[in-house]
Amino acid sequence: MWQYIFKRILLMIPTLLGAAILVFFLMRLIPGDVCEIRLAGTGLYVDQEQIDLCRQQLGLNEPMIVQLWDFISGYFTFNLGTSMWTGKPITYELGLRFQLSLQVAVMATVVSILIAIPLGTISAVRQNTWLDYFVRAFSIAGIAIPSFWLGILIILGLLITTQAWFGTPWMPPIEYVSPFKDPLGNLAQLIWPAVATGYRYSAVATRMTRSALLEVMREDYIRTARAKGLVEKLIINRHALKNSLLPVITVLGIEFAFLMGGLVVTEQVFNLNGLGKLFVESVLNKDYSLTQALVMVVVTVAVFTNFLVDIAYAWLDPRIRYA
Amino acid sequence: MVTTSEARVEARFEELSNKRPFWEVAHEFVRKQPLGSAGLAIVALMIFAAVFAPILTPYDPELNSFEHMLTPPNLEFLLGTDQFGRDLLSRIIYGARTALFVGFTAAFIGSTLGLVLGVASAFFGGKFDLIFQRIMDILMSFPLIILALAVVAIFGTGIQNVIIAITIPFIPRCARVVRSSALAIREIPYIDAARANGFSNARIIMRHMVPNVMAPYLIMITAFVGQAILLEASLSYLGLGVQEPIPAWGLMLQGGAEEYAESAPWVAIWPGVAISLAVFGFNLFGDAVRDTLDPKLRSQ
Numbered sequence: 001m002w003q004y005i006f007k008r009i010l011l012m013i014p015t016l017l018g019a020a021i022l023v024f025f026l027m028r029l030i031p032g033d034v035c036e037i038r039l040a041g042t043g044l045y046v047d048q049e050q051i052d053l054c055r056q057q058l059g060l061n062e063p064m065i066v067q068l069w070d071f072i073s074g075y076f077t078f079n080l081g082t083s084m085w086t087g088k089p090i091t092y093e094l095g096l097r098f099q100l101s102l103q104v105a106v107m108a109t110v111v112s113i114l115i116a117i118p119l120g121t122i123s124a125v126r127q128n129t130w131l132d133y134f135v136r137a138f139s140i141a142g143i144a145i146p147s148f149w150l151g152i153l154i155i156l157g158l159l160i161t162t163q164a165w166f167g168t169p170w171m172p173p174i175e176y177v178s179p180f181k182d183p184l185g186n187l188a189q190l191i192w193p194a195v196a197t198g199y200r201y202s203a204v205a206t207r208m209t210r211s212a213l214l215e216v217m218r219e220d221y222i223r224t225a226r227a228k229g230l231v232e233k234l235i236i237n238r239h240a241l242k243n244s245l246l247p248v249i250t251v252l253g254i255e256f257a258f259l260m261g262g263l264v265v266t267e268q269v270f271n272l273n274g275l276g277k278l279f280v281e282s283v284l285n286k287d288y289s290l291t292q293a294l295v296m297v298v299v300t301v302a303v304f305t306n307f308l309v310d311i312a313y314a315w316l317d318p319r320i321r322y323a
Numbered sequence: 324m325v326t327t328s329e330a331r332v333e334a335r336f337e338e339l340s341n342k343r344p345f346w347e348v349a350h351e352f353v354r355k356q357p358l359g360s361a362g363l364a365i366v367a368l369m370i371f372a373a374v375f376a377p378i379l380t381p382y383d384p385e386l387n388s389f390e391h392m393l394t395p396p397n398l399e400f401l402l403g404t405d406q407f408g409r410d411l412l413s414r415i416i417y418g419a420r421t422a423l424f425v426g427f428t429a430a431f432i433g434s435t436l437g438l439v440l441g442v443a444s445a446f447f448g449g450k451f452d453l454i455f456q457r458i459m460d461i462l463m464s465f466p467l468i469i470l471a472l473a474v475v476a477i478f479g480t481g482i483q484n485v486i487i488a489i490t491i492p493f494i495p496r497c498a499r500v501v502r503s504s505a506l507a508i509r510e511i512p513y514i515d516a517a518r519a520n521g522f523s524n525a526r527i528i529m530r531h532m533v534p535n536v537m538a539p540y541l542i543m544i545t546a547f548v549g550q551a552i553l554l555e556a557s558l559s560y561l562g563l564g565v566q567e568p569i570p571a572w573g574l575m576l577q578g579g580a581e582e583y584a585e586s587a588p589w590v591a592i593w594p595g596v597a598i599s600l601a602v603f604g605f606n607l608f609g610d611a612v613r614d615t616l617d618p619k620l621r622s623q
Contacts, residue, residue: 011457018461029477133358140358140610144603146553148560149576149595159585169585258466265468265557279469280561283476299464 005311012303016296020072023295027288033060034084034286058084060288071289075296085287093278093290094297100176101267101274103186104193105259109252111198112205116248117241119202120209125236127214135206142203150196151269158192174271193270197263201255208251212244219243250309257305260298352611359611365604373419380413385568393587403589405575411589415597417570422601425482425555425565429489430547436490437497438540442532444498445505446524456502459495467492471554475563485564489554497543504536538616545612549605556598572598 035054055061059070074081080090116139123135155171162170172189179186216222217240225235264276275294282290353360372379381401388408396403402411444455462470474488508514509532517527556573558564565571575594 014457015460015464018457019464022461022465023473026473026477030473031477137358137607140606141599141603144549144553144601144606145599146556146560146573146595146602148557149591149598152576152591152595156585156588156591264472265561268561280472283472295465295469298466298469302464302466 008307015303019299020075023292024068024071027291030286032286037286071292080293081289083287083290085285090290090293097273097275097278101260101263104190104263107190107194108198108201108259109256111194112202115202116205116209120206121213123210124213139203139206142199147196147200148265148269151266154192154196193266197266205248205251208248212247213240216240216244250313253305253309257302260301356611358607362604362607365600366608369419369601372416373423376416376420380416382410382413384413384417384570396589402593405590411593414570414575415593418572421565421571422552425486426548426552429486429551430544433490433493434497434540434544434547437494438501441498441501442505442528445502445509446528446532459498462495471558480563480566482565485555485558489551493547500539500543501536504539505532508532508535542613542616545609549602553602
């Protein structure tokens with residue numbers, strides 16, 4: 001086990017390093033740089049000297065290899081530097097948005113668990129009936145409906161129903177409030193994006209619950225439980241469901257990692273100031289340092305979650321032996 | 324074990340492709356895969372709409388008409404018009420062309436590159452495989468939309484670049500799946516026999532290994548078409564994809580949808596219905612293809 005953990009940690013280093021190199025060169029392939037956009041973006045004539053000066057200040061005239069070294073050594077020593085666009089420390093820029101995106105991601109995961117496990121169970125227990133087909137269609141629809149459109153529909157629905165019931169249209173607040181200060185106001189804002197993304201992410205987990213449960217239901221110990229006359233409800237809840245949740249947890253873990261970065265479109269619809277929106281802005285501004293930091297945050301979360309999921313899997317299921 | 328499952332896939336292929344008359348196969352498919360058949364029907368409808376768009380559409384999809392701005396659905400404009408007075412029904416029908424073109428091209432190129440790379444990685448093994456898999460790891464650790472965004476930022480917007488942006492993230496995902504099937508095939512004696520005959524590596528890969536991993540390849544292609552349509556819509560919605568005045572569903576939601584959602588909800592509703600229905604159809608059909616081709620899942 002320890003040997004496996006050690007090997008997995010070692011394998012993470014080239015992945016993280018590779019991601020860093022990839023984003024570094026990807027950003028520099030984009031034509032133009034932050035100085036040109038900031039100075040010439042307004043359409044006015046700018047001195048080449050001014051642009052050169054700006055590049056010198058930001059260290060953009062250094063050789064590529066030096067810039068790359070600065071970025072990678074900064075990443076591994078947790079020194080992310082300052083944003084090239086705003087000039088503020090990146091940890092400050094991220095801190096504001098990280099909390100919001102993390103909260104939406106956690107809430108969306110909760111929503112998807114609440115949808116996936118009951119529906120997946122029903123679908124497996126009533127396999128190949130119309131109920132099963134309906135649940136499967138419902139979950140496939142979750143992947144098919146674009147989350148931004150679901151977002152638009154939710155907002156539209158809220159406007160119309162509040163207009164009809166209270167006479168005045170109500171919109172979720174735009175300003176972010178901490179859940180510790182005003183839990184209701186926070187919930188009123190973030191529950192909608194959480195539902196829009198949670199429904200989408202429940203799809204894979206629902207199918208996973210269904211197929212894992214179907215597999216477990218064919219095990220010998222289920223037959224034994226039936227043979228000794230246990231009620232079907234007990235068999236499913238106590239014997240089958242518990243043993244089939246492992247792959248579901250894995251899927252949820254992996255999806256959680258991507259939720260953090262994948263919120264780009266949803267944040268746009270609900271006008272949330274999260275990591276996804278910051279990412280789009282920083283790419284458009286060609287803010288190398290901020291984009292690099294953001295990508296590394298998302299990739300690091302993804303890689304670590306994958307690692308933890310693998311470890312948890314080996315830990316929880318004694319049948320899995322990693323050599 | 325591997326040989327028997329391979330043989331079963333082959334048998335299934337033959338069973339499905341030639342032995343019996345078409346209607347019998349079709350009838351069995353409908354009976355066994357009601358959801359898959361519904362999906363196939365949606366896909367067929369969409370292809371029909373795309374091919375016959377000029378005949379089916381009542382108006383020019385790019386024609387502005389300022390007398391008819393934001394007209395609610397009526398007999399003249401069945402689904403209403405947008406903020407430029409363009410007929411929504413015509414734009415949605417033509418939008419099927421954009422969606423299918425991007426969907427099929429991206430899914431086909433992405434899966435095919437993934438197929439060749441995945442098989443090559445399994446065939447050569449050793450250091451090549453290890454390094455190649457790490458590169459795939461890196462690409463996969465990037466969320467799809469983020470990679471697509473970066474590609475669009477580099478090459479600019481427009482339909483070809485959207486296809487590139489969508490294709491690149493598909494390659495590692497397909498390569499990963501194909502590689503694991505190919506690893507099993509590499510151990511089968513006929514590959515040794517091909518080597519003993521002195522065939523070149525390229526010939527063994529293309530003639531002896533690739534045809535035997537067709538099942539996962541086809542499964543990946545059908546799964547990718549829906550995803551590609553959705554990604555194109557997302558990129559266009561963000562203003563980073565297909566550009567005006569080309570009719571594209573995601574783009575139709577970007578312009579007026581949010582602004583006019585309350586006063587003209589039809590602008591926000593119909594393009595979304597089109598996207599959802601299309602992706603839904605491809606996903607249902609893809610699932611049925613997977614169930615039919617994958618012997619491990621078929622028994623369930």
